[in-house]
Amino acid sequence: MSWTPDTEALRGRVAVVAGATRGAGRGIAAALGEAGATVLCTGRSSRAGTLRSDYGGRPETVEDTAELVTELGGTGVAVPVDHLDSAQVAALAERIRRDHGRLDVLVNDIWGGETLTGGPDNWNTPLWELDLDPGLRLLRLAVDTHLITSHHLLPLLVERPGGLVVEMTDGTTAHNAERYRLSVFYDLAKTSVNRLAFSQGHELAAHGGTAVALTPGWLRSEMMLEHFRTTEETWRDSLRPGPDGEPPSAPADFALSETPRYVGRAIVALATDPERTRWNQRSLDVGSLAREYGFTDVDGSQPDSWRYIEEVQEPGLAADYADFR
Template structure:
């Protein structure tokens, strides 16, 4: 089984913005596995309270930082609301003062899961959605990334080789071809892919790299809770006739991935001296697993975006049935 190199990122400093749970926690943990110092930010704090968090969840940035340290890195927890430019400026000042450098910035801020809603609300037309909720979803998903980059990129570009990772849902190609849940969600995820492209253009003269990265079907804390399982027992969610009325996951859940998988993708990119070849690209954790040879925590290389039967998330109902793009009333459906 593949195992991480505990010295691969020794001496590197990373900020994972949105590290409280989900992909952010997995990314912070994988950077810790590789020996990095990881500043873990988010709104939910065991010490200072939940702040402006939209979720009533137990996870905190302190737990993530402690996990980073247990795995061999150095975890530092900082409570930050990334919609507050002043707080993010304070974060940038603290990183500069305490570490004097920034090698990796991961923009994984989201917080829109409740606003997105469950499958019953998906595919609802724009004019039937709550406008305030939709605008807040965009602020949480896009404005936070812009604010964080604005405040922290000046530190990242002070030495060549910096890496900016914009975490989203779906590659540029997928999101260009399929309607994703709602107008607001669709726009948010497409926008983050474009942010990576735009920032890559601006960072290239400084020897830095920006790219977009998407996990597949993620076994986040929320997803595991939904099926009444944990990371050790997640395959039980696929069993029929589950006790206690617990839902059975669609077949595609067999190709799901732990948050550590996308984290190992970030760690591999950060350790690659030739990472600039990925500048402005939109990538999946599965593609990078093949490229760099890492595995998920169970030794597998899942790919829920793959078109292979048995792994195609669209075909097996992981997401609502996609609506192919149309160019106009007389133009056939896209086959992209």
């Protein structure tokens, strides 16, 4: 499929990607950059080392992301911020007003809860058997951060009509409403973020703004690639047996995975749609938006892991993964 990003689509627009250090946040910032936007990339992991991340020890930084934004044609600005600290987010809002005078797109992608969620051995553990402190920390990282950030930044966004707020989550409202998601804390976090988009959309409507919840598919994030002992360049090899007959390092469904840039391109499509208010308060997934707007992942494909889950995996039907790319 032939599709290339419009490098001028968001020129002159200012976006904040809260939680832009790695994973979906970095991919979103990059996609906004390749559309020409000015992107403030926030997070705790910085070369300055002044803030503590729940992913301590990982190499990615907000400065890396900001430089990528600039390399792709936008203007990247790195701002170390702990989004649980209201004063730091208030200072971010003041900086945006002083340096840029506007805010057009806010992406609440703050998370930091991967290690707190635990691996499959910990999933489906009853609430009374879970450690309470990590669970409550997960909720603070997933929900409080988004509330604090929107509280301080929305006054900038509503000063002119057309602003867009994107709440990043895992699973659409419809999907999560019928399925238990890993643990009571994770389940509550992801359903809460979906509802937060609905609530903000209600409040933004009077100002000509739009708020949506958006879920990516199976991301080939830095942490996911490491988990399957592969790289972005060689990830397809993880689906094949090893040279001595070892089983593949990744499950077959990983064939439907996507780069973090893909969900970023979904946000660019929303931000450049003059009729984006039609999506206000909606819960969306990247595969459906790719079909709607025609954008692709960086390899030209349109992976749609959520449609595969809904139509094939859960009903137990057999299908060719190529049908969902």
